[in-house]
Amino acid sequence: MKRRDYAQYCGLARALELVGERWALLIVRDLTVRPRRYTDLQEGLRGIPTNVLSTRLKELEQAGIVERQVAPAPSRGVVYTLTEVGHALEPSLIALGRWGSSLLGDPQPGYVVTPDGAVLNLRAAFQANEAAGITASWELHLADVVVHAVLTDGELTSGLGPVPGGADLVMTPRFAEDELPAYRTFVRAAKDGRVDLEGPRELFDTFLRVFTYPRRAA
Missing domain, CATH: 3.30.1050.10 (SCP2 sterol-binding domain)
Structure with a gap:
């Protein structure tokens, strides 16, 4: 899947190139709260196709936003977590969430x-x-x-x-x-x-x- 490139020397354009694809910010949202296993992310993001989740995680890793770590004892296996760069997105996520909440209709x-x-x-x-x-x-x-x-x-x-x-x-x-x-x-x-x-x-x-x-x- 080819990454979007706006060919603009602009911070917003660069941000959208990195996290503007479908599901990407929701993955970051969930990892802002806590590190997650792949299956945890899949369960929390109901409706996300498996191939899309795998692709988005790979893209976010390549961008230095997400990284894999070994889960601490007594858990085992690999968890995904945000890097320092990824955590820096939280104020923007909160601002977007506040803006979007003002536009929510009935569920x-x-x-x-x-x-x-x-x-x-x-x-x-x-x-x-x-x-x-x-x-x-x-x-x-x-x-x-x-x-x-x-x-x-x-x-x-x-x-x-x-x-x-x-x-x-x-x-x-x-x-x-x-x-x-x-x-x-x-x-x-x-x-x-x-x-x-x-x-x-x-x-x-x-x-x-x-x-x-x-x-x-x-």
């Missing part, structure tokens, strides 16, 4: 919410100016997916699974049958009073203030 039949997508959506909703000076931790249970956010004097750490040592507040929304377990539907459930809380109520209000998407401009 269509067959749409899913992936665990890694849920983490990136949470990071995209983060408002650093609202978090200044705050130290607290939260767990958000989205059906079978658990994501966490930890603020340490306003600095965010987030990822999959529970907060090590326990969260200050655990939030479990009660989704309607026709609702996807996504961050946006969690916010809707919060407005409707459909969230069970384990911890101080004031931290729930803080979370909704710190993790919110800006209103779309008219």
Whole structure:
């Protein structure tokens, strides 16, 4: 498969040559959250053809964005992870995710919410100016997916699974049958009073203030 070459001496053109092919940024998205085995990537990127996944990984490796590593004990085998160059894409991913979220319509039949997508959506909703000076931790249970956010004097750490040592507040929304377990539907459930809380109520209000998407401009 021939790589796209725009023949333009432009940073954006070069970026699109490296990560602009279909599925490439979603692979980077998932590896931003955690290193993954090939089969993990295939499972998380439902619908990606095997040959396309193999090709994209090879292209990303050749570009110095992704590398293979031996999984640490007790796991075995090879995992894909981002290089320093790859991790430098995260601010751009978050900015694109924030922009795209402002343009999301209603989910269509067959749409899913992936665990890694849920983490990136949470990071995209983060408002650093609202978090200044705050130290607290939260767990958000989205059906079978658990994501966490930890603020340490306003600095965010987030990822999959529970907060090590326990969260200050655990939030479990009660989704309607026709609702996807996504961050946006969690916010809707919060407005409707459909969230069970384990911890101080004031931290729930803080979370909704710190993790919110800006209103779309008219």
